[in-house]
Amino acid sequence: MWTKWSDIDRMFNAMDLLQNRMNRLFPDYGGFRGFPAAWDAFQTGPSTNLYDAGDHLEMKVELPCITKDDLNIKVQGNYLEISGSRRSDAPKGYSAHRVERGTASFSRSFTLPSEVDTDKVDAKLANGLLTLTLPKSEAAKPKQIPIN
Incomplete structure (x- = not known):
């Protein structure tokens, strides 16, 4: 069954209208689409990249703004938290008049692609x-196999 493009346009126009109304209701938070970026980062956890060097x-x-005393890192086998x-x-x-950099906490856990030597983690x-x-x-660790 085919839907007319005008039906799709009407649906997106209604969604845009709702979004604009929500943005007017929540102007202090950058609109309804989201809270400040720092809040989002701590809601989902910090951004990470993982590389395999062999x-x-x-x-x-x-x-950002985290000290080593405020961190906890645990590794067991191929599990990292x-x-x-x-x-x-x-x-x-x-007394605060405006607080955008409030307190926050996070926890991220990862299943690593291989077992880790926990005694040598840096x-x-x-x-x-x-x-x-x-x-x-x-x-x-990958091992080179000689061919006889």
Whole structure:
């Protein structure tokens, strides 16, 4: 069954109208489409990239305004969990007039593509970027097989 293009246009026009009305109701939050980007990042967790370098995995995690004392990293086998929180930086005794950088917490877990040697994992946090170097366990490392 074919739908007329005018029916589809009418449906999208109605959706746009609803979106515009919602945006007017929630102007302080950038419209109804979403809250500030920092809020979104902590709702879903920080952005990550995972790379395979042959003998180890490397993960980069964006963690702006997070200190190493506010992070918790756990690795077991091929399971990785990163959690943390951002504390309030409001000076003591002050009352806030506007708070956009409030407290937040997150937790992300990953099933890694191979087992990791947990004793050799290295974590570095610099300029809001966490870099995890995750050496593969001996059983998970690729081996060159000689041909006889």
